[in-house]
Amino acid sequence: MRIHTTLRRAARRAGRRTAGLALTALLAALLAALLAGLHAGSATPTANAAAVTGTQTFPLFGINSAGHLFDYEPSGSGGVKPKVDMGAAAVNVTAMVQTDAPANGRSVDFYFRLNGSLWYTADRGGDTRLIGGGWDIYNLLIAPGDLGGTAYPDLLGRDSAGDLYLYQGGADGVLAPRVKVGNAWDTMDQIAGKGDLTGDGKADVVARDSTGVLWLYPGTGNATAPFGTRTRIGAGWNIYNALVSTGDNNGDGKCDLIARDTAGALWLYKGTGSAAAPYATRVQIGTTGWNGYTTLF
Numbered sequence: 001m002r003i004h005t006t007l008r009r010a011a012r013r014a015g016r017r018t019a020g021l022a023l024t025a026l027l028a029a030l031l032a033a034l035l036a037g038l039h040a041g042s043a044t045p046t047a048n049a050a051a052v053t054g055t056q057t058f059p060l061f062g063i064n065s066a067g068h069l070f071d072y073e074p075s076g077s078g079g080v081k082p083k084v085d086m087g088a089a090a091v092n093v094t095a096m097v098q099t100d101a102p103a104n105g106r107s108v109d110f111y112f113r114l115n116g117s118l119w120y121t122a123d124r125g126g127d128t129r130l131i132g133g134g135w136d137i138y139n140l141l142i143a144p145g146d147l148g149g150t151a152y153p154d155l156l157g158r159d160s161a162g163d164l165y166l167y168q169g170g171a172d173g174v175l176a177p178r179v180k181v182g183n184a185w186d187t188m189d190q191i192a193g194k195g196d197l198t199g200d201g202k203a204d205v206v207a208r209d210s211t212g213v214l215w216l217y218p219g220t221g222n223a224t225a226p227f228g229t230r231t232r233i234g235a236g237w238n239i240y241n242a243l244v245s246t247g248d249n250n251g252d253g254k255c256d257l258i259a260r261d262t263a264g265a266l267w268l269y270k271g272t273g274s275a276a277a278p279y280a281t282r283v284q285i286g287t288t289g290w291n292g293y294t295t296l297f
């Protein structure tokens, strides 16, 4: 009850700081829905504590066209548990990513974009703050883990010109001013990452170009030049309409990749820890129905 009151107050304060009543109502609805999920017992962060210095295990989330948020907790062996409906938590939300802002190996925090502003909420409603306005300039946001700079996970945004910007994250979710870290990323139609794929402890990302080739961008640990020379993982990845990483799905400390095919089935590519051949042969972790989500993260 105390938490709920705190959330309502936070929503009111947040609304006053930005666009007024309409946003207050939207944010209040979102927070209420997140909190309902929390109270339903669905939102126990399942990240393994041993992963603080490695790649963390996150749940998989889906948002459907009605703005309902669904939580799939990890099974531990690579798959996911049955979904939990967290309610209409993502109505009018135009982007949402998850992160472990304090880098404690346990938190499941969100950044989400609502009415063009970016918000941060800790552990699904525990602490919510406005990051800032003007975030509609990005057509893709991902939280790939710690790319350098701060010892906390960072955020990447790609704008319509194809420029890529890095925001260094803080333990409280607050982001440092952006730094441009790349261009021509608009040739990529999927970008994914959530921790270390190559075995060197530095977070990496993978990206698929418009011809279906998947590329590895190895992390350098340098926040102003976070990626080394890319290497080609392989062709044929355009059989998928979504590529997303939720960290280490099978608990071996290596970042994995989830892919959704056009029939709505879900596949897991377990990370090998080798930059030369970063993924093992795929295994199916979902049969049908996954195309019902407009966003997976």
Ligand SMILES: [Ca+2]
Binding pocket: 146, 147, 148, 149, 150, 151, 152, 153, 154, 168, 169
């Ligand atoms: Ca960082």
Ligand SMILES: [Ca+2]
Binding pocket: 196, 197, 198, 199, 200, 201, 202, 203, 204, 218, 219
């Ligand atoms: Ca790496």
Ligand SMILES: [Ca+2]
Binding pocket: 247, 248, 249, 250, 251, 252, 253, 254, 255, 256, 270, 271
């Ligand atoms: Ca793994």
